[in-house]
Amino acid sequence: MFKRLDENPAATVTVTIDGVQFNVPAGETVAAAVLASGFGHTRTTVVSGAPRAPFCLMGVCYECLMVIDGKPNQRACRELVNDGMKIECQHATGRL
Amino acid sequence: MPACDGPTIVVKDHYQLVIIGAGPTGLSAARVAADHGVDVALLDEQPAPGGQIYRAMESIPPARAGLLGDEYQHGRKIVSSFRQCNVDYLSDTQVWSLNSKREIGLLQGDEPLMITADQVLLASGAMERPVPFPGWTLPGVMNAGAGQILFKSHGIVPNDGVVLAGSGPLLLLLAWQYMHAGVKIQALLDLTPMRNHLRALPRLPRALMARHYLAKGLVYKKDLKRAGISTLHNVSDLHATGNDHISSVSFRHRGRQRSIETELLLVHFGLIPNAHLSRAAGCEYQWDRSQQCWRPELDDWGSSSIDGILIAGDGAGIGGARTAEHAGRLSALQATYALGIIDKYERDQLSRDDRKWMHDDLHIRPFLESFFHIPRKLLSVPDDDTIVCRCEEVTAGEIRMAVADGHSDSNQVKFLTRCGMGPCQGRQCAEAVAHIVAAAGGEKVAQGGHYRGRPPVAPLTLGQLASLYPEETE
Numbered sequence: 001m002f003k004r005l006d007e008n009p010a011a012t013v014t015v016t017i018d019g020v021q022f023n024v025p026a027g028e029t030v031a032a033a034v035l036a037s038g039f040g041h042t043r044t045t046v047v048s049g050a051p052r053a054p055f056c057l058m059g060v061c062y063e064c065l066m067v068i069d070g071k072p073n074q075r076a077c078r079e080l081v082n083d084g085m086k087i088e089c090q091h092a093t094g095r096l
Numbered sequence: 097m098p099a100c101d102g103p104t105i106v107v108k109d110h111y112q113l114v115i116i117g118a119g120p121t122g123l124s125a126a127r128v129a130a131d132h133g134v135d136v137a138l139l140d141e142q143p144a145p146g147g148q149i150y151r152a153m154e155s156i157p158p159a160r161a162g163l164l165g166d167e168y169q170h171g172r173k174i175v176s177s178f179r180q181c182n183v184d185y186l187s188d189t190q191v192w193s194l195n196s197k198r199e200i201g202l203l204q205g206d207e208p209l210m211i212t213a214d215q216v217l218l219a220s221g222a223m224e225r226p227v228p229f230p231g232w233t234l235p236g237v238m239n240a241g242a243g244q245i246l247f248k249s250h251g252i253v254p255n256d257g258v259v260l261a262g263s264g265p266l267l268l269l270l271a272w273q274y275m276h277a278g279v280k281i282q283a284l285l286d287l288t289p290m291r292n293h294l295r296a297l298p299r300l301p302r303a304l305m306a307r308h309y310l311a312k313g314l315v316y317k318k319d320l321k322r323a324g325i326s327t328l329h330n331v332s333d334l335h336a337t338g339n340d341h342i343s344s345v346s347f348r349h350r351g352r353q354r355s356i357e358t359e360l361l362l363v364h365f366g367l368i369p370n371a372h373l374s375r376a377a378g379c380e381y382q383w384d385r386s387q388q389c390w391r392p393e394l395d396d397w398g399s400s401s402i403d404g405i406l407i408a409g410d411g412a413g414i415g416g417a418r419t420a421e422h423a424g425r426l427s428a429l430q431a432t433y434a435l436g437i438i439d440k441y442e443r444d445q446l447s448r449d450d451r452k453w454m455h456d457d458l459h460i461r462p463f464l465e466s467f468f469h470i471p472r473k474l475l476s477v478p479d480d481d482t483i484v485c486r487c488e489e490v491t492a493g494e495i496r497m498a499v500a501d502g503h504s505d506s507n508q509v510k511f512l513t514r515c516g517m518g519p520c521q522g523r524q525c526a527e528a529v530a531h532i533v534a535a536a537g538g539e540k541v542a543q544g545g546h547y548r549g550r551p552p553v554a555p556l557t558l559g560q561l562a563s564l565y566p567e568e569t570e
Contacts, residue, residue: 001236001360005251005277007157025250027155032250040341041235046518047489051340053235055486055524057242058148059141060223060370062519063486073519073555080143 002035013083024081031057031064031076034087042066042076043090066090105184107204110212111137113431114200116191116373117219119147120171120417121409121424123178125217128428130181132437137184137211139191139202145175147221148241149417151248160251163276165269167312167417168248174421193551194218194377196402201551201564208560215404215431218374219424222367222410224266225389226524227470228477228484228492231336232363240270240364247273254360256280259345261334262364263288264468265313270362272316275323283356284320284327285347287334287365289471296467303463306456336361365470369411372523375549377405383542386465387414388475389527390546396451397430398423406431419457422450476535477528484532485525487518492532499536505545506530519555522547 009025016022017034024033031054034042041051043065054064057077064076069086072094076087113129115122118140126138146153150171161169186204193201198213224239231237240260246252253274259282260271271284303310320327333348346355368389375381380401381390391413393401398408408427409420426447433443477484480493490513498509506529509515515529516522522529526547533544552561 001255002246002252003255005160005253007160007251028250032246032252035246036250036252045489050233050489051235052233052486054238055242056224056239057245058223060372060520060523061226061486062523065519075555078141 001038001040004036013081013085015081015083015085015087017087018089026081028081029057029077030066030068030074030079030081030085030087033081034066034076039089041089043094044092046092049092065094067094105186107184107186107209107211108135108137111135111184112213112435113137113215113217113428114139114198114211114213115217115219115428116140116194116200117147117221117409117411118142118145118178118185118187119149119219119221119409119420120174121221121411121420121427122147122217122219123174123424124421125219125408125424125428125431126183126185127177127181128425129432130183132432134428134432134435134437137186137213139186139189139200141188141190143187145178145185145187146171148245149221150175151245152250156248157251160247164248164273165276167269171417190554191373192554192556194373194405195551196378196405198404201556203554203556203560206560208556208564210564213404215406215434217398217424217427217431218400218405218407218411219409219420220370220373220411221420222414223370223523225365225368225470226527227262227363227365227474228482228525228528229334229336229363229474230479230482231338231342233483233486234336234338234342235340236338236342236359237336237361237363240267240362243362244270244273247277253277253279254362257282257358258360258362259283259285259356259358260362260364261285261287261331261345261347263470264364264366265464266367267364268313268316268320270364271320271325275320275325281325282358284325285331285334285345285349286327286329287331287474288329288468289332290330292467292469295469296463299463299466303460306460309460309464334363365474366468367410367414368527369413371411372521372549372553374400374405374407374411375546376551376553377402379405379407381546383540384413386462388465388470389414396426398427399430404434415454415457415461419454422453425450426454472531472535475528475531477532484528485513485515485518485522487520487524488514488516490515490525492528495529495532496536499533504533504537504539505543506533506547507545509533510547516547521549521553
């Protein structure tokens with residue numbers, strides 16, 4: 001869906017998204033990193049299990065809830081990437 | 097934790113003025129109040145000042161800033177002026193509560209705090225009007241504003257073939273910005289109905305008194321046309337289809353049903369005040385027919401129905417970023433006056449330019465509001481199978497059934513259907529539910545009502561809440 005403009009980021013960090021490693025620019029939000037890394041959706045819904053992706057990216061839609069470093073229900077548009085961060089698609093409520 | 101660019105601020109228990117939101121309103125207000133020696137805290141959820149409109153202003157690479165245009169770069173002045181003033185600027189801070197006693201609950205990282213203020217200025221800005229249509233919940237369908245945030249903050253743009261659809265100045269601006277970044281836009285679907293031209297015509301003469309707005313819009317249009325971007329006007333019946341992701345968008349144009357294949361559809365239907373916190377505080381609201389949204393009841397200075405709580409900028413009613421600067425200054429002067437630091441005469445003298453700007457801006461608004469008036473049919477979600485509440489997956493048909501059963505206001509529909517009870521707390525469905533309820537019951541939207549707001553307006557764990565009262569949990 002998205003691509004990064006040809007800019008040279010000052011620094012990058014390594015994150016894993018659903019088990020796959022990616023180098024992403026430092027300072028990116030998790031939602032931005034996930035979208036630019038080619039992932040189509042970030043959660044499945046509680047009611048029907050349908051896939052969903054970030055919708056507003058400004059904190060008002062709560063569609064980008066993901067499991068970040070084991071913690072469910074994090075708004076991926078508000079969290080910045082960290083080196084070694086583990087990012088996972090959230091299924092339903094995100095709890096086993 | 098995000099990088100901190102200054103010494104850690106020790107948050108005080110009490111401030112003379114707390115400003116919530118670091119967009120043009122909040123930044124300008126902070127500067128004015130601080131210059132008068134007011135003890136100010138500015139709270140904002142983002143890591144850096146600028147709000148949505150001037151996002152990433154301090155860190156953006158110059159080339160990217162150039163692609164975004166002059167209006168964006170105007171924000172540099174506001175942000176740097178703010179940086180020169182003495183306020184407690186609390187970034188990465190989420191406000192989860194505000195009450196009529198001006199007690200403010202906030203979260204810094206994972207740590208909850210309660211502070212109080214003599215005066216509170218809400219500068220929470222706007223959000224995009226959520227308009228449910230078939231397929232809008234599919235991955236690959238996003239707000240145009242979301243696309244713009246990716247561009248401003250991160251230099252991320254759509255792959256070639258993106259489709260833009262909706263109605264409003266932002267859609268045009270985003271298309272223009274993408275064009276400069278070399279993104280190939282497959283189509284721009286303008287859902288502004290042709291009859292809006294007629295509707296807006298009587299307001300044109302007055303709008304010509306603020307013709308710089310119109311001139312800008314015409315430049316964007318001309319540039320897009322010259323670049324060969326296909327723009328279809330008077331489009332209706334927007335529909336996104338796909339299984340787990342959008343694969344095509346279909347619509348009606350010139351009496352024909354058409355379909356375009358795409359993996360990304362960016363939609364926009366205007367802006368509405370971001371009102372969640374002020375509603376939870378209990379500020380009175382009224383329906384504005386021209387802006388098609390609820391606006392807080394305010395006086396000319398931005399004072400709300402609650403003593404000591406002011407609301408300014410787009411959160412008070414959509415006026416745009418430039419107007420927000422002036423509105424922020426006006427409200428800051430009012431707060432400074434209410435604190436007894438300046439007298440009435442000083443307030444009136446110091447605010448003369450800002451009041452003039454606010455007055456002149458009224459020339460253009462009625463024209464823009466009637467030109468970009470969203471058809472009521474679209475707002476009341478005609479297709480029964482369309483999901484209205486994205487969180488609880490409640491459809492328009494289920495809401496209409498609840499109305500048919502005698503539940504004739506938004507809050508009753510909410511209790512019955514769970515519509516608006518998910519994580520977004522109704523931010524994405526409240527407007528649509530009010531329109532559906534009103535249309536189904538043959539009433540005006542104002543009578544359909546709006547969900548009651550309650551704290552916490554941001555996610556908070558029970559542990560965080562309990563930690564505010566250690567003596568009771570020991």
